[in-house]
Amino acid sequence: PSEAHRAAAEARQNVLTKPPGSLGVLEALAIKLAALQATDRPRAARAPIVLFAGDHGVTAQGVSAYPADVTVQMLHNFAAGGAAIAVLARELGVKLHVVDAGTLSEHDVPGVTTDKPRRGTRDFSHEAAMTTDELSFALKAGRRAVERARAGGADIVILGEMGIGNTTSAAAIAASLLGVRAGDVVGAGTGLDAAGVNRKAEVIEAALATHGLRAADVPAAQVLKCVGGLEIAALAGAMIAAAQGRIPVLVDGFIVSVAALGAVRLNPSCAPWLIYSHRSLERGHRVVLDALAAEPLLDLKLRLGEGSGAAAALPLLRLACALHSEMATFADAHISGPES
Amino acid sequence: PSEAHRAAAEARQNVLTKPPGSLGVLEALAIKLAALQATDRPRAARAPIVLFAGDHGVTAQGVSAYPADVTVQMLHNFAAGGAAIAVLARELGVKLHVVDAGTLSEHDVPGVTTDKPRRGTRDFSHEAAMTTDELSFALKAGRRAVERARAGGADIVILGEMGIGNTTSAAAIAASLLGVRAGDVVGAGTGLDAAGVNRKAEVIEAALATHGLRAADVPAAQVLKCVGGLEIAALAGAMIAAAQGRIPVLVDGFIVSVAALGAVRLNPSCAPWLIYSHRSLERGHRVVLDALAAEPLLDLKLRLGEGSGAAAALPLLRLACALHSEMATFADAHISGPES
Numbered sequence: 095p096s097e098a099h100r101a102a103a104e105a106r107q108n109v110l111t112k113p114p115g116s117l118g119v120l121e122a123l124a125i126k127l128a129a130l131q132a133t134d135r136p137r138a139a140r141a142p143i144v145l146f147a148g149d150h151g152v153t154a155q156g157v158s159a160y161p162a163d164v165t166v167q168m169l170h171n172f173a174a175g176g177a178a179i180a181v182l183a184r185e186l187g188v189k190l191h192v193v194d195a196g197t198l199s200e201h202d203v204p205g206v207t208t209d210k211p212r213r214g215t216r217d218f219s220h221e222a223a224m225t226t227d228e229l230s231f232a233l234k235a236g237r238r239a240v241e242r243a244r245a246g247g248a249d250i251v252i253l254g255e256m257g258i259g260n261t262t263s264a265a266a267i268a269a270s271l272l273g274v275r276a277g278d279v280v281g282a283g284t285g286l287d288a289a290g291v292n293r294k295a296e297v298i299e300a301a302l303a304t305h306g307l308r309a310a311d312v313p314a315a316q317v318l319k320c321v322g323g324l325e326i327a328a329l330a331g332a333m334i335a336a337a338q339g340r341i342p343v344l345v346d347g348f349i350v351s352v353a354a355l356g357a358v359r360l361n362p363s364c365a366p367w368l369i370y371s372h373r374s375l376e377r378g379h380r381v382v383l384d385a386l387a388a389e390p391l392l393d394l395k396l397r398l399g400e401g402s403g404a405a406a407a408l409p410l411l412r413l414a415c416a417l418h419s420e421m422a423t424f425a426d427a428h429i430s431g432p433e434s
Numbered sequence: 435p436s437e438a439h440r441a442a443a444e445a446r447q448n449v450l451t452k453p454p455g456s457l458g459v460l461e462a463l464a465i466k467l468a469a470l471q472a473t474d475r476p477r478a479a480r481a482p483i484v485l486f487a488g489d490h491g492v493t494a495q496g497v498s499a500y501p502a503d504v505t506v507q508m509l510h511n512f513a514a515g516g517a518a519i520a521v522l523a524r525e526l527g528v529k530l531h532v533v534d535a536g537t538l539s540e541h542d543v544p545g546v547t548t549d550k551p552r553r554g555t556r557d558f559s560h561e562a563a564m565t566t567d568e569l570s571f572a573l574k575a576g577r578r579a580v581e582r583a584r585a586g587g588a589d590i591v592i593l594g595e596m597g598i599g600n601t602t603s604a605a606a607i608a609a610s611l612l613g614v615r616a617g618d619v620v621g622a623g624t625g626l627d628a629a630g631v632n633r634k635a636e637v638i639e640a641a642l643a644t645h646g647l648r649a650a651d652v653p654a655a656q657v658l659k660c661v662g663g664l665e666i667a668a669l670a671g672a673m674i675a676a677a678q679g680r681i682p683v684l685v686d687g688f689i690v691s692v693a694a695l696g697a698v699r700l701n702p703s704c705a706p707w708l709i710y711s712h713r714s715l716e717r718g719h720r721v722v723l724d725a726l727a728a729e730p731l732l733d734l735k736l737r738l739g740e741g742s743g744a745a746a747a748l749p750l751l752r753l754a755c756a757l758h759s760e761m762a763t764f765a766d767a768h769i770s771g772p773e774s
Contacts, residue, residue, distance in 0.1 A: 113624040
């Protein structure tokens with residue numbers, strides 16, 4: 095981030111025709127984007143959405159309300175434009191890039207980029223979800239996706255995910271990296287009942303013990319390898335790549351926030367590039383956001399994923415940029431300042 | 435509101451390709467708009483902003499950080515496109531209607547509709563802010579503005595305000611109508627220090643005593659007449675007119691919410707038509723929102739007014755409508771439902 099541009103943006107906000115600070119978060123967003131984009135005129139016009147999909151062997155343990163088939167069915171729905179994120183992308187005028195980062199699909203889905211090391215992860219209740227090479231592949235798949243999105247122009251990138259079972263993987267990662275009980279970070283996902291949520295927590299606690307992930311200071315890569323998801327690893331890789339390419343990232347809900355936690359543990363210098371879009375209803379999200387010292391923009395009781403909450407926050411960034419660039423100053427508009 | 439359309443919208447939300455309820459507030463918004471607009475396809479495309487400006491005699495008591503001149507200076511800034519709300523209107527592609535509902539301006543301002551019974555209110559620390567006839571005029575000015583905005587097409591109307599001193603008037607109205615201490619509803623406004631805030635509360639408490647507004651069940655019209663503002667009365671008139679014309683209203687911050695409280699007391703049937711956009715940083719807003727049982731969409735630490743918070747919330751309504759109308763159903767997309 096450019097401290098010079100941050101300071102210039104702060105100075106500008108203080109001479110625009112409004113009481114200083116009165117645009118609150120919209121001021122802070124414009125200042126943050128000016129620093130990240132190293133510009134006097136921050137923008138969020140070009141905001142491609144990159145959605146990574148993956149399947150999870152742990153669904154064999156009955157941890158999701160929906161069958162695993164739905165992941166691949168949804169790939170078709172994304173490509174056909176009927177899914178929530180596809181509608182949001184159209185309405186916002188941004189491109190949606192869908193990546194099969196590890197679903198069970200045996201075929202390429204038209205309109206979806208296939209970039210996966212294997213079909214689904216292994217069941218982490220029995221064995222590591224992926225090998226070291228598969229983890230490395232998935233991290234690089236995230237980087238490749240950011241490079242494709244960037245080729246079409248990107249002031250910011252929006253990251254989303256889809257994968258039946260991925261709240262289980264995300265909760266396992268969070269429980270290990272944050273040293274909290276699984277019960278503190280599991281939620282209903284797509285719609286488990288209370289017994290299902292308890293079962294999910296038990297599966298996670300057992301797996302963390304099996305893989306030795308309750309020790310202190312287990313490396314993030316080890317956690318991702320043992321209980322991660324291919325789409326979650328791709329998300330982490332995408333965040334690191336975006337930060338290295340100086341593109342701010344708009345982070346979605348629980349899963350993407352857990353990927354952010356992983357990315358920050360793998361490469362702490364990516365942290366300033368991550369903008370948290372919303373607080374979801376998924377129970378563990380608050381714990382993860384707190385650990386990241388994140389203050390999300392929206393709180394709309396969303397729990398869909400796909401990048402939907404991040405997409406819903408994009409207009410705030412756009413409005414913040416417009417206000418920053420287009421408002422008159424007190425001097426230009428001949429308006430009196432505060433009385434002394 | 436149409437209960438048949440509400441039920442149809444709820445049913446539709448439950449068959450769209452997402453876990454039921456997973457779009458949270460975005461589902462609720464679409465359902466609410468469907469009921470209010472009595473349609474299967476709610477819209478928020480045409481969303482004119484109506485901003486009422488007025489001056490306040492009570493500024494003679496030193497209750498604002500800015501001089502009263504700023505109200506008229508800002509009228510020019512609205513018309514010239516340099517004010518925050520003007521930038522937001524452009525970015526959102528909606529028309530901004532500015533009404534001088536009672537500023538001190540001696541002249542018509544180009545681009546602003548003058549529709550006022552007098553130049554500024556009287557100083558309510560000494561006498562009633564307006565006469566009964568002036569209050570009636572201001573309420574009708576609100577109705578006239580809604581009719582003009584509607585003539586250009588309106589799926590929803592966004593209401594905003596500007597007026598140096600109007601947080602003092604709004605706090606006085608709220609303290610009387612809600613029976614709370616002035617100290618519970620006064621805030622910094624455009625930027626008073628702590629001593630200034632205390633002084634403001636004292637001015638309000640004294641005025642409420644002077645005008646007999648601490649009695650139980652003082653009619654809302656009497657409160658508006660004694661300590662109201664012309665722009666606040668116009669806002670209340672606009673809300674009642676919009677509701678009668680079956681147009682939903684997106685309510686801005688503290689001042690507009692106090693006007694909503696007044697409108698609901700004057701005509702309770704307008705309540706369902708009011709959608710609360712944001713929770714502002716102005717201290718009394720929370721108290722007023724709670725009294726209205728309002729759950730605002732955004733919480734962005736705004737305290738500017740002008741309709742800026744309501745404008746910032748408009749994209750959420752638009753996205754909610756797009757999702758409702760354009761998402762595929764489970765049947766259309768051949769996607770499996772939850773496992774039984």
